[in-house]
Structure formats: structure tokens, C-alpha cells
Amino acid sequence: DTGVSQNPRHKITKRGQNVTFRCDPISEHNRLYWYRQTLGQGPEFLTYFQNEAQLEKSRLLSDRFSAERPKGSFSTLEIQRTEQGDSAMYLCASSLGGLGADTQYFGPGTRLTVL
Amino acid sequence: GDSVTQMEGPVTLSEEAFLTINCTYTATGYPSLFWYVQYPGEGLQLLLKATKADDKGSNKGFEATYRKETTSFHLEKGSVQVSDSAVYFCALVSGSARQLTFGSGTQLTVLP
Numbered sequence: 598d599t600g601v602s603q604n605p606r607h608k609i610t611k612r613g614q615n616v617t618f619r620c621d622p623i624s625e626h627n628r629l630y631w632y633r634q635t636l637g638q639g640p641e642f643l644t645y646f647q648n649e650a651q652l653e654k655s656r657l658l659s660d661r662f663s664a665e666r667p668k669g670s671f672s673t674l675e676i677q678r679t680e681q682g683d684s685a686m687y688l689c690a691s692s693l694g695g696l697g698a699d700t701q702y703f704g705p706g707t708r709l710t711v712l
Numbered sequence: 713g714d715s716v717t718q719m720e721g722p723v724t725l726s727e728e729a730f731l732t733i734n735c736t737y738t739a740t741g742y743p744s745l746f747w748y749v750q751y752p753g754e755g756l757q758l759l760l761k762a763t764k765a766d767d768k769g770s771n772k773g774f775e776a777t778y779r780k781e782t783t784s785f786h787l788e789k790g791s792v793q794v795s796d797s798a799v800y801f802c803a804l805v806s807g808s809a810r811q812l813t814f815g816s817g818t819q820l821t822v823l824p
Contacts, residue, residue: 639814
């Protein structure tokens with residue numbers, strides 16, 4: 598069990614640029630989640646996949662954000678035309694799936710700074 | 713909508729002191745409740761959980777009891793250590809939702 602990994606760990610970009618983050622879940626985990634965490638706050642849900650299907654998106658996920666999970670394995674989160682308000686820690690989590698609320702395991706996060 | 717309210721921090725204690733971090737929630741139905749911990753420079757880790765009323769979750773000396781009547785899930789530890797210094801998050805999953813709803817976190821510092 599290698600845990601959830603995220604790349605890059607840090608990203609600094611200029612306003613207006615596009616960025617893409619990658620998340621590799623724990624193998625055999627069917628569910629994958631993206632959250633955003635700003636300083637001093639708890640994580641906020643962005644979106645969730647069951648295998649390759651994106652089943653739910655938060656209203657926080659504006660049109661500039663897009664997430665994919667091709668083949669139900671790794672996932673990418675892209676932010677287009679970044680804004681300073683996008684600066685945050687982006688967290689990925691995965692879980693086994695099944696009935697009820699199963700345990701989510703988090704990666705170390707990608708810290709985005711938009712200048 | 714669902715929400716989680718945690719006691720505001722930061723909390724500073726001396727080693728071996730008793731710890732309580734309050735957590736109350738608002739949710740539809742019967743949520744599952746969680747405490748996550750974030751150590752400096754590390755990712756979120758599950759500390760403990762409870763899935764139904766009166767369940768007690770426990771791990772590493774920490775405990776929390778799911779109290780439906782008071783909609784609470786307070787975190788306790790009888791004797792804290794310096795290594796417990798971290799940010800603690802209370803969270804829930806309710807109904808058919810799969811995502812976690814988090815509180816704002818409580819920073820704990822334990823002094824030797």
C-alpha cells in the first residue's frame with residue numbers, strides 16, 4: 598500500500614496561466630475525491646469519481662475547473678485562466694467504495710500559488 | 713445543508729493535560745462522523761470514526777462518542793503528549809453523499 602500520491606507538490610504560476618495536477622489513488626480504490634483547502638479552513642469538496650464516472654461536482658467548481666479520471670485510475674484536475682483566488686492546497690483522496698461512508702485516505706496535496 | 717462547527721483554537725496545553733475539542737454538527741439523516749488529524753508538513757490522516765449513535769471511536773488514546781441527542785462528537789484524550797501537536801478536523805458524511813464536510817479545524821500545541 599503506497600498511499601495516495603499527488604504531483605506536483607508545489608506549483609507557482611502567473612495569473613491567467615493554466616495548471617494541471619495529478620492524483621494517483623491507492624490501487625483498487627474505486628472512489629476518488631478532490632478537495633480544496635485554504636489557510637485556516639477545513640477542506641471543501643470539489644468533485645468525486647466512482648471509477649471513471651464523475652458523479653458529483655460542487656458549485657465551487659467553476660467552468661474554469663475540469664477533472665478527469667480516464668480508465669478509472671489516476672485523475673487530473675485542470676484549472677484554466679488561473680486567478681489569485683485559486684491559490685490554495687488541492688487535496689486528493691481515495692476510498693474503496695461499497696455501501697455507506699467508507700474511509701477516505703488523503704494525499705499530501707498540491708499547493709498552488711497564483712501570482 | 714450539512715455543517716460542522718468546531719471549537720475555535722488555537723489550544724495550548726501542557727504535556728499530560730486533559731484534552732477536549734468540541735464538535736457539533738447539522739446534517740440530514742444519520743451521518744457518519746470522523747476526526748482527521750494533520751501533523752505539520754503532512755497530509756490529513758484519519759484518527760477515528762463512528763457510524764451510528766452511541767458508537768465510540770478510539771485510536772492512539774483519543775476517543776469520541778457519537779451523541780445523536782446533542783448532535784456532538786467531541787474529541788478527548790486523557791493525557792496529551794508533545795507529539796500530539798497538530799490540527800484536528802471534525803467531519804461528517806451524510807445521506808447519499810459520499811463527500812466529507814469538514815469543520816474549520818482546531819490547532820493544538822502541547823508544550824513540554
